[in-house]
Amino acid sequence: MDGEVITSVGIDIGTSTSQVVFSHLFLKNTSGCFSIPHIAFVDKKLIYASQAHLTPFKTQTTLDDEALRRLVLSEYENAGLKPGDIDAGAVIVTGEAARKENAEMLLNSLSDIAGEFVVSTAGPDLEAIISGKGSGAQQISKARGICVINFDIGGGTTNIAAFDDGEITAKGSLDIGGRQIRVEDGRISYISKSAVKIAAAAGFYPELGEPADPDMLRGICRAMAEVLEQAAGVSPADDLLEEVRTAGSTFFAAPGNAKAVCFSGGVADCIHSTGGDPFRYGDIGPFLGEEIAGSRICSELTPLRGKETIRATVVGAGSYSTTVSGSTISHHGSVLPLKNLPVLKLDHFEQERCYGGDSEYLEEKIKWFLGQNDTTRMVLSMTGERSPSYARLKTLAQCVGEAMGEALPAEAPFLLALENDTAKALGQAIEMIAGPTRAVVCIDSVRTEQGDYIDLGRPIMDGMVIPVVIKTLAFG
Amino acid sequence: MDNSVIEQVVEAVLAELSRSEGVTVPEAPEIHEPEERDITSEAERAAVLVKNPVDAEAIARMKKYTNARVGVGRAGTRYNTQTLITLRADHAAARDAVFMDIDRELLDGIGLFAVESRCTTKDEFLTRPDLGRQLSDESVSVILEKCVKKPDIQIFAADGLSSTAIKANLPDLLPSLLDGLKNRSGISVGTPFFVKNGRVGLMDQVSELLEARVTCVLIGERPGLATAESMSAYIAYEARVGMEESRRTVISNIHRLGVPAVEAGAYLAGLLCSILKAKASGVGFRRDTGNEG
Incomplete structure (x- = not known):
């Protein structure tokens, strides 16, 4: 077989709107005939994108999970797909919808219909990364080898991510967006808390119900754009930047070497095409877009047009949340797929101890980790050595095999994720120690951080690779 | 001035110096060795x-992205x-x-005995590829005496064009490969050995001699200016002298900066079993056909 096509779903459930997209992801062996295989995504194609639906709520803060379930199911029908056709993807829950009880409810109500291997994720930081991938900022950064900042400017928040040579280097979120102030029948109908703060700092005091004064609203939007300038690092930061940071998000530390800027989200369309009735959307989006277009962000950095604007998050969820493991890996026993596995990441020092054979240390560490997470399943992760000797690899296998054997229940699989390409050899060596009844899955080319969760899909491409999703389950 | 005259003068001065007591010859200034710098690091x-x-x-x-000498100025x-x-x-x-020749100790360390091709010197090896593809008469009898016959899988190593590659990779690759095969039950593995001055085609004679089903030679690749440590594995199902080159499957680029030796060993274990199962190698074998991963 030369290649395989994966059907992936992206579901974005936001405060105001929800969207569903389906993509085809094309996998192929990209190495030559004379080399060990290297399976990689070679193309991604959007096959269906839904309208932006209003997110159904039961109460002010509780999602209507039944209505959402129906909504998602009807989009499957529109796309001509069944839940069983889906191989991968992600559900992204953001804003108000991301409250803990909502997210958990969604996890339960959507997990069976969104396909076997679909994950739920939430949190503004993650949305920043996903929208930066969906907009194309990450790919431009990698292709040109430069640092690109992506601003995903939606209704309520601006999610910001910086990519340097394709690698994420900073992320964060601000309460700035096109619907922070709304206008109905020529009058101001809504002002958010953060809009009040920003307006006051600029000397504006808008009142609910008063006629929408274009000059004042434009002035407030200019102030918002100035906060974004601070975030981009093109103006000195003041207290306001910290005051409008989205709850639960990281402070976005602007990288000094940013060369270009990319915009996505609904407001991005107003940056690229200005003019027209400023209140056509009943909010300040068009003003905000125009003010950003004229800001120092666009004069100091090179503005780029993303592939996707309003759909960046949902496309990112559908096309960029799934990766594949290295192509020489080891999996023994049919335990996959497995979802929401907590990752125990060993640091350099701990890794060194394990290569040295200190299994008692590792056993204690694993026991502690399982206790902390109140679980019996986990993935042991480390960078691993680039090209270890076989003796050293066997010592590591002995250490891991013994420690996991002691710390884990008899039926629990041994799961390992390395960064460097030695998983097949390590997995094989661990199997020899663990014995034939123990399931061992050892994959590489996977980079994790402490506190991550990981999903391992069913092996594909004739068992050569495993789809992997790395995520942070940070429910608001 | 004649050299002998100079010598006479120097001798006279030195004699004078050593006679005069109280005169200390100044110590030679300490020479600072420049810091050692490995420009190939x-x-x-x-x-x-x-x-x-x-x-x-x-x-x-x-x-x-490249080993080429780019970004080096001029x-x-x-x-x-x-x-x-x-x-x-x-x-x-x-x-x-x-x-370079492979150290005996290295081969002893991984339990390989050594035989030779018909080439007796490196010069002959380089100028007579045909002789590098044949075992010497003595080697034939040693192999027949020491090796298990009719194995499913016969593995051997040869220096080929890079002894450095064998030295750098074989001690880590071979045990990983053999352990990988041990994990798969019901497969008989032949007695591994090493051939000095051997070329790829020698595997055909080894295959016939031992009546192996699958034969795999681990051989040093022609060194380039990027690395001299790269090793390849050539594999053939029922290799025969005179068979088409297209029947060989090859995995190249095994070295520190390419595919790590231990990982290549584990991968080869699966590949050899797939070839055994498919009863085909080279273009007749699709890597994914029955590959156990």
């Missing part, structure tokens, strides 16, 4: 040598001194790889 190779670059970071990134139309010396060092390493 990874760090030195990664260095951007372009003077006054517009974007040094971009050049450094580009260099990560002196007129030529290389800078450092680049030229590195090139020569790489060339020297390549020559060493071809002409």
